[in-house]
Amino acid sequence: MKLEICANSYRSAINAEKSGADRIELCSELSVGGITPSYGLLKKVSEEISIPVHVLMRPRSGDFCYSDDEFQIIKNNIKLCKELGFNGIVSGVLNTDNSIDIERTSELIALAKPLYFTFHRAFDCVPNPKKALEILINLKVDRILTSGLQVKAADGIDLLKELQSIAGNQLIILPGSGISIKNVHLFRAAGFREIHTSASKISSDEKNIYFGNNSQTVSDSETIKEILKVIK
Incomplete structure (x- = not known):
């Protein structure tokens, strides 16, 4: 079983690599479900991280039905990530009724080639x-990141198993959301090939003052190592 760490910062990415994770999904702002990282973070990670990195293409928080301008931003960021040498793209587009926007998603997949393409947790909004x-x-697409349409993947595990059974070897169902050392054994026992987690802890520095909140969420090295002990 492979472990993908959802890294929201350079520090998280470094922790993931040094702790033995197989792959990183790079994003920012996990508190809103993740958005596309800044150019500075993308460049530094591309230069200094050696394990495969897939980059989230989400121009804003909220729904997954994008304006023409937002869609162009996604395409521009995909082109940038190809130039920077990343391994994969994580994205997807929905219609206003939350069904898959086939035309736009297909366009993103074609643009991303030859990079891997993961359809992200917009999948958890679909009606069918x-x-x-x-x-x-x-x-x-190469994989679908999903919690099984539940807040936590552990609660959606029955649907996740059913989806992977239907998919077979045609794509990978990548369970994600709330996977931790306490429940990761459920996904190993169910036979999933990969899992996705931030393996994070909240830290704060009382010496610094931030607007609203001074806490930071960081992928934790020891947590990653503990999860790897279970799944490897």
């Missing part, structure tokens, strides 16, 4: 997950 799965199989 089995139909959405078939669409994404036909679009030839």
